[in-house]
Amino acid sequence: xxxxxxxxxxxxxxxxxxxxKVQFDDDMPDLNEMIYVDNDKKSPLLVSSLxxxxxxxxxxxxxxxxxxxxxQVSRSGHSLEIPVGEEMIGRVWDAMxxxxxxxxxxxxxxxxxxxxxxxxxxxxxxxxxxxxxDDVLETGLKVLDFFTPFVKGRKIGIVGGAGVGKTVLTMExxxxxxxxxxxxxxxxxxxxxxxxxxxxxxxxxxxxxxxxTAMFFGQMNExxxxxxxxxxxxxxxxxxxxxxxxxxxxxxxDNMYRYIQARNEVSTIIDQTPAEGGYQPTVFSxxxxxxxxxxxxxxxxxxxxxxIYVPADDLSDPAVQMxxxxxxxTIVLSRAVAAQGIRPAVDILASKSSLLTxxxxxERHYDLATRATSILQKYxxxxxxxxxxxxxxxxxxxxxxxxxxxxxxxxxKQRFNVMEKVxxxxxxxxxxxxxxxxxxxxxGAAQTADETVEQPAEEKPVESTEDEQPASGAQPEDK
Numbered sequence: 228x229x230x231x232x233x234x235x236x237x238x239x240x241x242x243x244x245x246x247x248k249v250q251f252d253d254d255m256p257d258l259n260e261m262i263y264v265d266n267d268k269k270s271p272l273l274v275s276s277l278x279x280x281x282x283x284x285x286x287x288x289x290x291x292x293x294x295x296x297x298x299q300v301s302r303s304g305h306s307l308e309i310p311v312g313e314e315m316i317g318r319v320w321d322a323m324x325x326x327x328x329x330x331x332x333x334x335x336x337x338x339x340x341x342x343x344x345x346x347x348x349x350x351x352x353x354x355x356x357x358x359x360x361d362d363v364l365e366t367g368l369k370v371l372d373f374f375t376p377f378v379k380g381r382k383i384g385i386v387g388g389a390g391v392g393k394t395v396l397t398m399e400x401x402x403x404x405x406x407x408x409x410x411x412x413x414x415x416x417x418x419x420x421x422x423x424x425x426x427x428x429x430x431x432x433x434x435x436x437x438x439x440t441a442m443f444f445g446q447m448n449e450x451x452x453x454x455x456x457x458x459x460x461x462x463x464x465x466x467x468x469x470x471x472x473x474x475x476x477x478x479x480x481d482n483m484y485r486y487i488q489a490r491n492e493v494s495t496i497i498d499q500t501p502a503e504g505g506y507q508p509t510v511f512s513x514x515x516x517x518x519x520x521x522x523x524x525x526x527x528x529x530x531x532x533x534x535i536y537v538p539a540d541d542l543s544d545p546a547v548q549m550x551x552x553x554x555x556x557t558i559v560l561s562r563a564v565a566a567q568g569i570r571p572a573v574d575i576l577a578s579k580s581s582l583l584t585x586x587x588x589x590e591r592h593y594d595l596a597t598r599a600t601s602i603l604q605k606y607x608x609x610x611x612x613x614x615x616x617x618x619x620x621x622x623x624x625x626x627x628x629x630x631x632x633x634x635x636x637x638x639x640k641q642r643f644n645v646m647e648k649v650x651x652x653x654x655x656x657x658x659x660x661x662x663x664x665x666x667x668x669x670x671g672a673a674q675t676a677d678e679t680v681e682q683p684a685e686e687k688p689v690e691s692t693e694d695e696q697p698a699s700g701a702q703p704e705d706k
Contacts, residue, residue: 236300236301238250238300239294239295242294245286246286247285247286250281250283253279255283256280257274258307259273259476261274261305261306262295262297262303264610265299270287270293272286272287275493290450308343310341315322317440319444321449321460322452327444344463346459346460362378363378364530365658368657373639373659373662373663374580374583375558375580376592378555379528381531381555381556381582382533383556384532384534384551385557387572388560390565391561391572392560393482393536394572398427399646399654400532401436402430402436404477410475411440411468411476413465413479414461414477416443416446417445419481419485424444443464445544451488455492458480465478469526469529470526474527480534482535490507490509490510490513494509535551542577560573561577583596592659603635605628605632635678
């Protein structure tokens with residue numbers, strides 16, 4: 228901090244909403260450097276860009292509208308840094324690591340012992356050194372463990388429109404996975420409702436999971452600058468646990484589309500020309516900057532589960548497509564499935580996973596998943612025919628597959644543990660092995676029954692052929 232004394236002061240020249248332009252005669256600040264207004268609040272500003280050779284375009288992170296033209300500004304000499312350490316666990320923080328859970332700030336002695344890390348950091352470069360062994364994590368949810376398996380160190384996305392159950396499904400996965408994995412959990416609430424954040428906090432508290440979870444919230448009541456930074460703050464703490472403490476980390480981000488929206492709002496207020504589709508021109512680099520840091524190395528792993536809101540249920544939205552390309556597994560939640568009362572409302576045929584391979588999940592699981600998917604695809608094609616001619620007009624084979632598909636759909640319904648206090652109905656937890664047994668019973672039992680029915684049909688003509696009777700009766704004549 229002693230080198231700050233050599234920096235010359237800047238002066239606030241213009242104020243326009245969250246954008247503040249500061250003039251420096253020399254000693255221009257760096258991009259993403261923190262500078263502070265010399266007022267009672269020490270209002271923090273983040274340098275967004277430089278223009279005109281002497282002007283720094285800054286973002287008012289704290290949303291302090293008491294800043295006035297002519298006030299002096301001091302450089303910090305560093306980017307936005309947050310303290311990282313085990314002391315962050317069990318608490319709720321904002322983008323600048325200030326507590327927002329009603330509990331006191333960490334004392335100076337504790338903060339002095341903690342490490343400070345910039346939230347704008349490049350991705351760890353030695354990802355090629357990571358152990359390639361794939362460890363499958365069980366979520367306890369049949370449809371996810373079967374069709375979109377979770378693997379340690381990979382990225383999974385839950386995609387869906389408003390009100391189809393993304394946040395509740397995330398809460399259930401946090402509850403189920405965090406208990407059994409022994410990993411540290413980070414949660415980044417990006418632009419979501421305050422009510423949802425409160426419900427998640429209470430759920431974790433009730434299930435005694437706060438002791439292994441750190442939460443970062445930049446909810447929809449916050450300004451877009453904070454909402455755009457909250458995910459990076461959570462990743463910074465996750466990287467500390469991965470690299471310094473060599474721990475496995477589960478990172479939950481709700482919602483990645485809100486991150487894109489926040490970055491778009493920031494782009495608008497600093498007068499950037501939007502790209503095609505109405506998004507910011509930096510949308511690709513914004514997504515890559517975030518996603519590339521969710522990586523594993525020889526120190527530990529970061530397993531990321533991200534929800535992605537789909538505007539107007541349009542899966543072809545360019546931002547949604549861009550995020551999906553970064554994921555290993557995509558779980559699509561459908562409004563049509565939810566309308567049928569199916570929970571979780573997973574559209575099985577639209578969901579996909581590059582992790583569903585024999586090398587990752589084993590031959591048995593892969594074979595069953597392939598067969599189940601084929602039956603469900605046939606079910607979708609038969610629904611239109613049945614609507615016209617009725618199920619009774621189908622061939623016996625088609626009718627059998629249609630029945631199997633309905634049994635599979637019913638099998639994959641599941642009650643959530645985190646909703647037990649709301650509904651009064653106990654939740655379910657199913658191991659992957661039991662899920663495989665259940666699917667095998669539905670698919671295999673019908674096949675076994677078919678085989679036993681077919682065998683007598685093949686043997687009957689042999690036993691009752693008329694040719695054998697004359698042959699046996701012809702023996703006396705030959706004699």
